[in-house]
Structure formats: structure tokens, C-alpha cells
Amino acid sequence: MLIEIIKTLITRFSNQQTYIDEQEDVFDENNNKEENQDINKSIITFGLLDEVKSKLYMNMKKYYPTLTTAEALIPSILDPLFKSLDFVSLEDKTKTEQHLHQLFKQEKENQKKTSDISNTSETSDISNNLKSKKKEKH
Structure with missing residues (x-):
């Protein structure tokens, strides 16, 4: 936008x-010029x-x-109204799509690692519970 x-x-x-740097900053509060204070005077x-x-x-x-970096355009490509990215160059659009695919792959790998770790801990918890139950019976 x-x-x-x-x-x-x-x-x-x-x-x-x-x-x-040479331009006046429009948001600078110290930039109040005292020109044209007379409202009856034409401008x-x-x-x-x-x-x-x-x-x-x-x-x-x-x-x-940095409006057109791949990182900055990720929200736009995910927004249904702007996902075509017709307001940027074809090169920027391609870079953004590649970056999104890369982020998706990274997230997939992270999810897989997380699920593997949780499955491993669940398996060890189950085996420990079974061992403790066997000891209680004997």
C-alpha cells in the first residue's frame, strides 16, 4: 500500500x-517557521x-x-487483496516468493524436530511408567 x-x-x-539529509523533516517539531503569520496577507x-x-x-x-525487501513483502503476499504483488517489480516478486518458500521449509523442519523430540520423550515416559508398574507388581 x-x-x-x-x-x-x-x-x-x-x-x-x-x-x-538536506531536506527538512516534516515531523521535526523545531521546524516551526514564523513565516506568513499575518492571515490577511495572501499566500x-x-x-x-x-x-x-x-x-x-x-x-x-x-x-x-526497505519497503520492497522480501522480508517486508511477506505480509503482502499472504494478504488475498495484495498477493499478486502487482505493485512491485517481477524480480522483487520472485525474491519474495522464494523467501516465503524458504521460511515455509524452515518452519516445517522446526515442526518435525519438535514433534520428534516430543515423541521421544513420550516414548521414554511410557517405558518408564511400564517399568515402574512391573516393579510394583513384584
Whole structure:
């Protein structure tokens, strides 16, 4: 979902060479400028929307740099609404599917190990119980 939002925020300003560190942080509380305090004064809004989009885009890249990693896309591939992953490249989709298969295999192996350990302990408990019952009879 965030990837789709980022795609809509890409403007001609985001393609210019601006570095994230040089951009103003929109969430910075110390960034309160005292410009245009007079509400009776008109404000020039030409290009303001593009500037807002550009700042949003840069801050989303700053705060969400790993949106398209295989690990980050696992919830999306499991969600019926987004499982086609048509909002990412074919390469990212393939990597995510491979990562999901790898996670599934690991989980299967872990479950098998856990069940083997529990079966072994149950078997030893049963044999110990049988031995103790035999001793009680004699």
C-alpha cells in the first residue's frame, strides 16, 4: 500500500538531485517557521502541491527505506487483496516468493524436530511408567 502511495508522490522535484539529509523533516517539531503569520496577507500557492508531494516522497523514503525487501513483502503476499504483488517489480516478486518458500521449509523442519523430540520423550515416559508398574507388581 505504501509503495502505491510513494508512486503517486513521485514528481518532477523528486527526480532532482536532492539528498534526504538536506531536506527538512516534516515531523521535526523545531521546524516551526514564523513565516506568513499575518492571515490577511495572501499566500502564493503556485507549486506548493508539488513541493508537499516532494517532501512527503523524500520523508517516506527516509522512514521506510526497505519497503520492497522480501522480508517486508511477506505480509503482502499472504494478504488475498495484495498477493499478486502487482505493485512491485517481477524480480522483487520472485525474491519474495522464494523467501516465503524458504521460511515455509524452515518452519516445517522446526515442526518435525519438535514433534520428534516430543515423541521421544513420550516414548521414554511410557517405558518408564511400564517399568515402574512391573516393579510394583513384584
